[in-house]
Amino acid sequence: MRLAALIATVSLAAPVAASDFRLQFPLDCTLGKDCHIQQFVDHDPGPGATDFTCGTLSYEGHKGTDFALPYLTDMEAGVAVRAAADGVVRGTRDAMPDAYATDANAAAIKGRECGNGVVLRHAGGWETQYCHMKRGSIQVETGAQVRAGDVLGEVGLSGKSQFPHLHLSVRRDGAVVDPFAPHSADRCGTPAKDTLWAGPPPPYQPGGLLGAGFSTGVPAYDTIKQGHADETPLDAQAPAVVFWAYAYGGRAGDQLELTVTGPDGALVSDSTVLDRNQAQFFRAAGRRLRRDRWPDGTYTGTARLLRDGQLVDSYSHSMTIPAR
Structure with a gap:
């Protein structure tokens, strides 16, 4: 299955109704210590970009949450990516190199911007997608059932990426949902009380x-x-x-x-x-x-x-x- 096809066709979701679908933290790291959130979903419906708090941690059309590692040495040491929820593996890719995206490799990356990754299908029309994973690290196969917390692979630098990170996309019926603000796709402001995270949401750090x-x-x-x-x-x-x-x-x-x-x-x-x-x-x-x-x-x-x-x-x- 082509992971890129999912990236190309998704759109921002309308506000979602209350759901039992909840997410676990997807990395073996501690925010603020050995990882951070570099970018959030873009909530600006126009040509600009803003994260869900009206801050600047996003860019035009960004459709996921980027959990980043400080250094390449952290990536090389290995940081596990874990399933955020119970689900079934819809597709994987595992052969793209870990390298910074440049003009020289743009043609090779085109159509495969997600790099190595995994797509999980969940109940109720939900999907999660895990991008830019390390080549050769994927530990699941298409059709396999996984539980929240199961290791999918490791953080990498594959695809269209400028730093080692996991890009986590959340979708319902094909439309992007921001797990930090699932009810406000096209506006920003006070952080939402009702998120998709199980327990307290990961804290927002504005830089x-x-x-x-x-x-x-x-x-x-x-x-x-x-x-x-x-x-x-x-x-x-x-x-x-x-x-x-x-x-x-x-x-x-x-x-x-x-x-x-x-x-x-x-x-x-x-x-x-x-x-x-x-x-x-x-x-x-x-x-x-x-x-x-x-x-x-x-x-x-x-x-x-x-x-x-x-x-x-x-x-x-x-x-x-x-x-x-």
Whole structure:
């Protein structure tokens, strides 16, 4: 069965009636710790995009929820994707490579934007679709019955994707339903009390810090995304101490503050204001070595993401330069 055909034909659903259909969290990760929600279903009926809270964590025509991992190393270590509800496997795909979508591979991806994945059919006309899974990880076959919580495979980077994540689509009778706001397909506002989640819904975080680290120079963005940028602990004779922070959900006007304190007190203090919305981004600041070696002791870098003067998220990372 072609998974892509399901993606191409779905539309946004009208408000759904109350239902016994409920979803379990689909990943083996903890939100805010080792995964986050990068994008939600688009609730803007026009050419713009907004998530269900009227926030910016969506893009034009997005029809699912993106549960993302910070780094490629997290994906390589393996994070299980689990069935969100009892159902029957309607189709799978498992042979597409895990690679960033680029102009060079656009033709190979066309019509298979979901990448590797699984479609489950549930009672009452419901379906769930799991996209961008890791090649070779799918553990179920078409026609198999699964229970909520059963492992389907692992998070990957296949199909049309720019970061390792699971794209979860929920549909009823072929129309997209946002599990966070099933009764308001074409409007946004106060988070819904009645969701499709079993128990409290995953908390909404309007952006945040994915990680931070120290290096001897400003790292390449690809190195950060791969999970290889942190050089902690730095050598006492490192040419520079650079602190970087990796974030998501940035809005124009957001302020990212980077500070480093060392054994002798304040070492770095830097602040950047975003000039545009950015789904993911990083900033770095540091100081060059001005003597024969860095002082022995603990160095702590702190990143703070501020929006309209209010703290959105913060992240601290420490290292120790040992005594000679």
